[in-house]
Amino acid sequence: MDIQKVMVIGAGQMGSGIAQICAMGGYDVILHDLKEEFVHKGLAVIDKNLSRSVEKGKLTEREKNDTLGRLLPSIDLKNAAEADLIIEAAVENMEVKTKLFNDLDQIAPEHAILASNTSSLPITEIAAATTRPEKVIGMHFMNPVPVMKLVEIIRGLATAEEVYKSIEQMAKSLDKVPVEVNDFPGFVSNRILMPMINEAIYTLYEGVASKESIDDVMKLGMNHPMGPLTLADFIGLDTCLYIMETLHEGFGDDKYRPCPLLRKYVKAGWLGKKSGRGFYVYN
Known part of the structure; x- marks a missing residue:
């Protein structure tokens, strides 16, 4: 063709x-x-x-x-x-x-x-x-x-x-x-990436560490160029939520259940960098 x-x-x-x-x-x-x-x-x-x-x-x-x-x-x-x-x-x-x-x-x-x-x-x-x-x-x-x-x-x-x-x-x-x-929900990239981001949000939600500490652990300990909460802000929290819902519905497995904090932020209009506020505040 x-x-x-x-x-x-x-x-x-x-x-x-x-x-x-x-x-x-x-x-x-x-x-x-x-x-x-x-x-x-x-x-x-x-x-x-x-x-x-x-x-x-x-x-x-x-x-x-x-x-x-x-x-x-x-x-x-x-x-x-x-x-x-x-x-x-x-x-x-x-x-x-x-x-x-x-x-x-x-x-x-x-x-x-x-x-x-x-x-x-x-x-x-x-x-x-x-x-x-x-x-x-x-x-x-x-x-x-x-x-x-x-x-x-x-x-x-x-x-x-x-x-x-x-x-x-x-x-x-x-x-x-x-x-x-x-053709599976989330393909490869988001089937692996989004549950990691979702788990990072759960870690914040449960008070295990601050957002800065969670991001630092993944950047300095796992050599990620960007922490998962910063990355979520850049992707858009509404997009993260939608993909997690697609995974949850597609597989019917609760390991893909979106964190309540993610839902809360999206309902508040805190969508990340594009809205000026997500896990971090942007000018």
Whole structure:
């Protein structure tokens, strides 16, 4: 399958990062969101990232301009009719994703691959909302996308081998390392990471140690670049809670039960860095 034009749906932190690396990889990219302001904000972030790379000597001014020239803004989903690959990076909600994939299935060309950047939701269920489940696949990038090498590639129950091979090759063309993962809740990354973060929250909740001490133990004792509570703030506590709920529901095992303190913070609107307060306070 020849992939030349990519549509990225969602111009937030993940979506803009995916759009950036696809444009840097030589692909024409349609960056889509619901409102013009969201798309312009995403493009501004990409411009800022590329300018920083130019300042550091990692990119020339011409390469920056060529990359920006390959990016097209969109607020009309019908632009999916032009894409060979559509990567969805919308909110982590099954209802939203299945509705979106159903709409894309009707708009996108017959040959187009529909990929989801979901961090925990089943690809098979998302694919069932389309008439082309063999062309639906998971493509889970890590945050920040331009920096992190890993891409989890998740086969749904019906994903065709040639679709997997195309996405694997495409990930390599973006200078990423694709890792094949089967369709289980949380895949590999979040099935391991989120229970660790949840346990760190329980450790705080039960008064075992302060948040600073918990983070220091994992940074200095386990050589983690960032403590689990700081990392949770950066991911977003609402996202952490949603993934834990997905794991709990998917496996039916209480070892995945979200900590009550996590629920409390989310209900209070303390979502981490993006809201200005989570386990830590941000200016």
